[in-house]
Amino acid sequence: MITQNIHLHSRPEGLPSAENFKLVEVTLPELKEGEVLVENLWMSVDPYMRGRMIDRKSYIAPFQIGDVLEGGAIGKVIESKNDNLAVGTLVTHMMGWRKHFVSSAEPLTALPQTPYDPSYFLGVMGMPGMTAWTGLNRIANLKAGETLFVSAASGAVGSVACQLGKLMGAKVVGSVGSDEKADALRALGVDEVINYKTTDDLNAALAQAAPEGIDVYFENVGGEHLEAALNNMKDYGRIAVCGMIAQYNDTKPTPGPANLAQIIIKKLNIEGFIVFDHWEHYGEFTQQMGQWLAEGKIKVEQTVFEGLENAPDAFIGLFEGKNKGKMLVKL
């Protein structure tokens, strides 16, 4: 059969643009014994994919020019030569950026029966939700009564981190890039919201939002956000470093904060983490998250682009702040 993929056409310099991507028609092979044909229903675009577009050593291999891109996706088995994966089975996997593909069973995980839309497994019940949970529980060890600051607070990870923070009994301060997002975040119960784009002095805004100081900073942004957080951390504060989206499109190195001596003065602990290192706890996470969802304690926000051909725009939109909650492409 003939289907469509999106390939990396050229490496972006700075903010990615449409020319870096190419929609390609490909012919799929016949199924061999044990294989299945999957039709993708949803695919995820995530900020970390920008890092894979750079040709460098990292925790995950870079994308190669001319190759199909990869990323989290949800698909349905529409043809099967594997007894364990019947036609109709919903599967989660890393073969996003394509409409259909042929696969052995090994890279596919059948979705559990849940009352939620399968797309949740790309967001709140998937990698971004697990990232928020891991950062707060396993890296920063957030405790009830503490003050949590989350940057990119209306993003896929940030919006879950904010809500988990509230459920864990913390005061939560979030920063976002528009008044609309700020309103949405307040509606989720976040205590203090800063629109960093309309704030002259992020440092002062944070001091006003958290005069008691910050115990835990969930870092998604870097740059000025990190600098302001360092100035406002309490002694023995913890920073879980999940991302630094402000720098992902830098074409030349941007200097870091000038106030790193705060690490000594305040005896801070800063830890970078990758959610895949903690995947053995995914079952524990889905159990907790599933219960909170069932109880209506976590609200799910998604921004959806339709059609594979619009996946590049969805991806580029991540860096333009176009998403509230999880950015998804419906195929």
Place this chain on the structure above:
Amino acid sequence: MITQNIHLHSRPEGLPSAENFKLVEVTLPELKEGEVLVENLWMSVDPYMRGRMIDRKSYIAPFQIGDVLEGGAIGKVIESKNDNLAVGTLVTHMMGWRKHFVSSAEPLTALPQTPYDPSYFLGVMGMPGMTAWTGLNRIANLKAGETLFVSAASGAVGSVACQLGKLMGAKVVGSVGSDEKADALRALGVDEVINYKTTDDLNAALAQAAPEGIDVYFENVGGEHLEAALNNMKDYGRIAVCGMIAQYNDTKPTPGPANLAQIIIKKLNIEGFIVFDHWEHYGEFTQQMGQWLAEGKIKVEQTVFEGLENAPDAFIGLFEGKNKGKMLVKL
């Protein structure tokens, strides 16, 4: 009696200079019951004192203009109205920067009987030695077979950290600011030494010295040293942040490293610490260190200035790299 103190005369801007200090004659009061008169024998100058000369909130209160400075010192009781502190007792305390002083017993700790010069209790057996030990054992958890990088490696803390690293079974890489210091460090058994002042590319020099990557960075310097270390850390590396001497005399904020995203890529842990938080382990430390000294496994290096009037020059010399090992003033 009349004696001499050194007062903070003005707050330094940038590198401290002689005018920031003032030698003052003071008249000491008669001893009250329970008090002793102490004659100082040795006083310590340490980089952290520069921070106390800035009027800001930190882990220790700032020095006040017109007040006598403070710092670690060793003295001898020469007059006593306290039965527990006989004349002749050697004491360690924080009343440096003065020739004599009157004190109650409370701020004084009698030195244990040791075969070493009392000055060791301001260096290898005192705060700097304990800082090195704490950073490696309690913060970075250095293990045998790992690679340790120490900046300011010939300083009071660094020279002990290097030797402890070797005793703990690590490969040790040190950076220093002169060829003479480099030779001295090699003589202590340090595996690889970088003279950062004669190196064009610290990053490349570190990659050459530790091609296997760095497990633990003992951070004393900040700036370019931190940037080079981040680039050369292994996955899951640990950075114990003890000091950032490169920035202590900055008159305006100096931007931090541009490569902080390495914290995520390599899943690093960075922790600032203050030795006083770990002082309950001082007994454990002195027992270990005393044994290593007795066995000749730790070599002690000191740079000594003579006379209270030269204490400001000794202090300023810390930032000019004038010391090998512990910088001391003999009174």
